[in-house]
Amino acid sequence: MLKKKCIFNWSGGKDSTLALHYALQDPALEICYLVTTISEKYSRVSMHGVRDTLLLKQAESIGIPLYEIRLPEMPDMQTYDDTMRIHLTQFKAEGITHSIFGDIYLQDLRDYRENKLAEVGLKALFPIWKKDTKALIDEFLALGYQTIIVCAQKNLADFCGKVITTALIDQLPPGIDPCGENGEFHTFAYEGPVFRKNVHFVLGEKVYRTYAAPKSTDSSTDGVCSVTSDLGFWYMDLLD
Known part of the structure; x- marks a missing residue:
């Protein structure tokens, strides 16, 4: 084939x-x-x-x-x-x-x-298109994957730098997507079936950064912002 x-x-x-x-x-x-x-x-x-x-x-x-x-x-x-x-x-x-x-x-x-x-x-x-996001994160964890939140919007400061577990997802504030599909948070995966060995890192500094987002009529894409207000995010630096 x-x-x-x-x-x-x-x-x-x-x-x-x-x-x-x-x-x-x-x-x-x-x-x-x-x-x-x-x-x-x-x-x-x-x-x-x-x-x-x-x-x-x-x-x-x-x-x-x-x-x-x-x-x-x-x-x-x-x-x-x-x-x-x-x-x-x-x-x-x-x-x-x-x-x-x-x-x-x-x-x-x-x-x-x-x-x-x-x-x-x-x-x-799009292999995971239209799948329920709570079911996806549950499947991700059940498969043995490990991931840490490395970037989170302003109101999720306490979650930044935390390893995702079922209990942590249950603690997310109302309206926050379990997979952060609306950009609420981003993660770094380091263990699980696709990895032949775990990806080693150590935690660095957690910092808050703001960005002046340029105006655009297009949808947001990787590295490109499409809203007009300033954006603020918490970041957990991972050191290798």
């Missing part, structure tokens, strides 16, 4: 990990790269704030090459789109046909991704 050659959009967090878990079980897929957007200025994962050295450790443990796309800090949509088009065109030339995402239910984001991929002749796959 001729396999579909794919890139996998990798953030290093729990949703990416579970989507990868599903994708690796599909015999029709060949995953060629884990693709991550990195802040050029800080050498960290866009939005999540995780050091690229830890992403490399994840990729080595998984056994799939990491492909870094470096972006300026808080790029506008045009810069983001132009940069991504260059790399997607290169993937297409290598025989890549599909791009896999860990999105769950943000339809406008899915539409954006599919439209941009179609412009260069690629298709999108």
Whole structure:
């Protein structure tokens, strides 16, 4: 059977990990790269704030090459789109046909991704699309995965730096999605079936940072903000 050659959009967090878990079980897929957007200025994962050295450790443990796309800090949509088009065109030339995402239910984001991929002749796959987010986090934990919250919105300061457990999810304030699908929090996965060995790290400093978000009419994408008010997040630095 001729396999579909794919890139996998990798953030290093729990949703990416579970989507990868599903994708690796599909015999029709060949995953060629884990693709991550990195802040050029800080050498960290866009939005999540995780050091690229830890992403490399994840990729080595998984056994799939990491492909870094470096972006300026808080790029506008045009810069983001132009940069991504260059790399997607290169993937297409290598025989890549599909791009896999860990999105769950943000339809406008899915539409954006599919439209941009179609412009260069690629298709999108969403292994965990429309699955119940509470069921997903329960499955993630039941499979033996471990993940830590590395970025959280202002009102979730006490959760930043905590390892996710069923009890912790039950303590989330009302209105917070169990998977943080609305951007409430982001995570770093370090143990579980897709990892051949655990990804070692130590806790660093927890800091609060604010960002002036540029106005955009497009949906929010990795490393790109589409709201007009300032954004504030807590970050737990992970050291390798």
